[in-house]
Amino acid sequence: MRSETYNHIPERVLMGPGPSDVPARVLEAMGRPTIGHLDPFFLSLMDQVAQRLRAVFCTTNAMTLAVSGTGSAGMETLAANLLEPADRALICINGVFGGRMRDVAERCGAQVETIEKPWGSVFDQDEVIDAMRRVGPKLVGIVHAETSTGAHQPIDRLGAAARDCGALLMVDCVTSLGGAPVRVDQWQIDAAYSGTQKCLSCPPGLSPITLGDRAVEAIDARRSRVQSWYLDLTMVRHYWGADRAYHHTAPINMLYALHEALGIVLEEGLEARWARHVEMHERLKAGLAPMGIDYVSDPAHSLPMLNAVGVPKGVDDAAARRRLLEEYGLEIGGGLGAFKGSAWRIGLMGHAATHRNVDLLLAALSRVLG
Amino acid sequence: MRSETYNHIPERVLMGPGPSDVPARVLEAMGRPTIGHLDPFFLSLMDQVAQRLRAVFCTTNAMTLAVSGTGSAGMETLAANLLEPADRALICINGVFGGRMRDVAERCGAQVETIEKPWGSVFDQDEVIDAMRRVGPKLVGIVHAETSTGAHQPIDRLGAAARDCGALLMVDCVTSLGGAPVRVDQWQIDAAYSGTQKCLSCPPGLSPITLGDRAVEAIDARRSRVQSWYLDLTMVRHYWGADRAYHHTAPINMLYALHEALGIVLEEGLEARWARHVEMHERLKAGLAPMGIDYVSDPAHSLPMLNAVGVPKGVDDAAARRRLLEEYGLEIGGGLGAFKGSAWRIGLMGHAATHRNVDLLLAALSRVLG
Numbered sequence: 095m096r097s098e099t100y101n102h103i104p105e106r107v108l109m110g111p112g113p114s115d116v117p118a119r120v121l122e123a124m125g126r127p128t129i130g131h132l133d134p135f136f137l138s139l140m141d142q143v144a145q146r147l148r149a150v151f152c153t154t155n156a157m158t159l160a161v162s163g164t165g166s167a168g169m170e171t172l173a174a175n176l177l178e179p180a181d182r183a184l185i186c187i188n189g190v191f192g193g194r195m196r197d198v199a200e201r202c203g204a205q206v207e208t209i210e211k212p213w214g215s216v217f218d219q220d221e222v223i224d225a226m227r228r229v230g231p232k233l234v235g236i237v238h239a240e241t242s243t244g245a246h247q248p249i250d251r252l253g254a255a256a257r258d259c260g261a262l263l264m265v266d267c268v269t270s271l272g273g274a275p276v277r278v279d280q281w282q283i284d285a286a287y288s289g290t291q292k293c294l295s296c297p298p299g300l301s302p303i304t305l306g307d308r309a310v311e312a313i314d315a316r317r318s319r320v321q322s323w324y325l326d327l328t329m330v331r332h333y334w335g336a337d338r339a340y341h342h343t344a345p346i347n348m349l350y351a352l353h354e355a356l357g358i359v360l361e362e363g364l365e366a367r368w369a370r371h372v373e374m375h376e377r378l379k380a381g382l383a384p385m386g387i388d389y390v391s392d393p394a395h396s397l398p399m400l401n402a403v404g405v406p407k408g409v410d411d412a413a414a415r416r417r418l419l420e421e422y423g424l425e426i427g428g429g430l431g432a433f434k435g436s437a438w439r440i441g442l443m444g445h446a447a448t449h450r451n452v453d454l455l456l457a458a459l460s461r462v463l464g
Numbered sequence: 465m466r467s468e469t470y471n472h473i474p475e476r477v478l479m480g481p482g483p484s485d486v487p488a489r490v491l492e493a494m495g496r497p498t499i500g501h502l503d504p505f506f507l508s509l510m511d512q513v514a515q516r517l518r519a520v521f522c523t524t525n526a527m528t529l530a531v532s533g534t535g536s537a538g539m540e541t542l543a544a545n546l547l548e549p550a551d552r553a554l555i556c557i558n559g560v561f562g563g564r565m566r567d568v569a570e571r572c573g574a575q576v577e578t579i580e581k582p583w584g585s586v587f588d589q590d591e592v593i594d595a596m597r598r599v600g601p602k603l604v605g606i607v608h609a610e611t612s613t614g615a616h617q618p619i620d621r622l623g624a625a626a627r628d629c630g631a632l633l634m635v636d637c638v639t640s641l642g643g644a645p646v647r648v649d650q651w652q653i654d655a656a657y658s659g660t661q662k663c664l665s666c667p668p669g670l671s672p673i674t675l676g677d678r679a680v681e682a683i684d685a686r687r688s689r690v691q692s693w694y695l696d697l698t699m700v701r702h703y704w705g706a707d708r709a710y711h712h713t714a715p716i717n718m719l720y721a722l723h724e725a726l727g728i729v730l731e732e733g734l735e736a737r738w739a740r741h742v743e744m745h746e747r748l749k750a751g752l753a754p755m756g757i758d759y760v761s762d763p764a765h766s767l768p769m770l771n772a773v774g775v776p777k778g779v780d781d782a783a784a785r786r787r788l789l790e791e792y793g794l795e796i797g798g799g800l801g802a803f804k805g806s807a808w809r810i811g812l813m814g815h816a817a818t819h820r821n822v823d824l825l826l827a828a829l830s831r832v833l834g
Contacts, residue, residue, distance in 0.1 A: 102505075103496050103497060103499060103505065103720075104499065104503070104505050105497070106497070106499045106500065106503065108498070108499070108500060110500055112713060113498050113499075113500065113501065113713065113716060115497075115498070116497065116498045121495045121496070121497065121498075121717075122495060124494055124495055124717060125491045125492060125494055125495025126473050126491070127473060127475070127476070127485075127486065127491065128478070128483050128485070128486045128491075128661070128667045128668075129473060129474065129476045129478070129483075129795075130476065130478060130480055130483065130795045131483065131668070133474070133476065133789075133795065134789075135472075135473065135474050162533055162534055162537070162669070163532055163533045163537065163694060164532055164712050164713050164714075164715065165712070165713070166693065166694050166712040167532070167533065167694045167712075169693075170692065170693055170694045194693070197693055198693045200689075201689055201690070201691050201692065201693055202691075289713070291498070291713055297498045297715065297716055297717040297718075298498075298501070298713040298714065298715050298716055299532070299669055299715030299717070299718055319570075319571055320571070321571050321572075321691055321692075322540065322571065322691075322692055323536065323539075323540055323564070323567055323568045323571055324533060324536050324537045324540045324695075340800070342534050342535070342536040342537075343482060343483065343534050343535070343659070343661055343668040344534075344668065345534065345667065345668050345669035345715075345718070346483060346667055346668055347491075347494060347667040347669070347721075348667075348669055348715070348718065350473075351717075419503075419504075425499075425500045425503065430710070
């Protein structure tokens, strides 16, 4: 019952929808001794985390921090702080995570209107803009990288349009941040959330968020308390901000890990990292084609870091994935929601987006399917 | 900007209100490679975590798990799942965390009645029982170990009384679990939450919770959706339960750490661990008395693991704590809320409750005050 359990942790190569493989430097950082959440050293580390997050989000937003929960907690943080009961929200749904956004917004008491697209496809930005004008929402929510379908949603024109309509644009970039461009300031995104366990290659447990001035103004103008105490940014910001007021105890060691993981991202450089993800995606795609494995996402809008492909005809989904795991220690993801049983999700995220991993997976797949 | 930051993490002895010092075994477990949240190995580790939590909570409750957030997220999870809008709640307040419980319950839409006691004192159980009978609440919330005042609230008779009134008893044992008896089944506690960074000596980031049959029935009988998606136990339980349905990505490495931390608690044995906390508390108290340092909590009801004492007259609170930190690497806590500036909070939690730490603190204090 002692440490032996950990000595038996199986050696995995994580090529599923996240978590992705974590670099040794990040694991080492996470295992450093815990110190206090109000220790001057820790507070300065938090400042560095916020600064590094700004660099990765391509923003100068003051309110940029890591929520003490996983990506879905980030989604809920933004929805609960930006929406009040009876506020109108427009949510764009083309997969599991758009659906989740609707659910979360409804639970915040918002009047939710949706527009939908078939799974695997993306919205034309003009469709979204038309819907914004029609609905006149306070908040428009859209998923940049739909992890359930592999669809890569164009969003660069939505922020300006939302501004014209007096709406706030909220973007889910859980899976894209650190693996594809997320230009918060240039694209005028008002609020974005992400996760640590995808292209940042940090263990799961935190959700980076960033909010622009208009989003902060909307929070300042609230007429009601935020329904979640834990996720209430009107208090959380005083801990991350200059007054350092205690709210809840931050997950200290997770923040050590995120600090290091962000350092690695910035050492590589965002442009180089984005290019590496595209290159590995193309290498994988080129290797899968001769095996008759096709993408279920629109080929013109496939994510580089999340490759959603059809399970080949006649192949037992679960049995094939089990063989990959047992014989190769290779994890790929099964389908989610409408794609359950019919799709595989192959992650090429952050540290795991290497030609070694791509070639290993192709070799293993051809054995398992052959 | 690389790993050097971590090489400079100051060496601390954590004797504040939490986090407490984390054993090397726990840090080592946390730094093991991340694997998938649906990996068969990880799922079996979760089962072991749940089983170990049952042992530490002294319960056989099936619904025993770790919420993916810190202790306050556990509080909110129970309140949000057990309360529906317009439900009546009775909250007992004698410090910051009782006040937080009221705030959280109100945000869940409950009609909250409170009873209050001066800071540092505890409720007579009969007072609480009388209030239950008068108010007729769905939920009674009380703090077992009030971290802001050091008061140790007797609760052993409240569960049976709540049952008689048709109410559910919710207990905050963030600071007591693993350091003092928390007998969930024997005391008929319907729902309890804790944190990992106090007497379990694990880094912060998870909140162990346990719910008995009556609490689970109340959730099953809900007429409305839980207002928090992230903390919705009607979904979270399917991931921790037999169907293993994906909800959100669990904080994998934090669960490695909790697994190991709980293993250490159970190796020592609960009775021995509780006795050690009392012994160290008495050693500290005996050493503080000659220095003229008194407890601000009722002497008959002082917590062993959280010693709230008055700042000696003429001493500059912040300056003294800064000297302890800078000259000795020793962290003790300042006062919170009504005790801000006038009290110190000395933690003797889990791994840090040793005579070495007690004697070091006494020696350092006498230098700093002398």
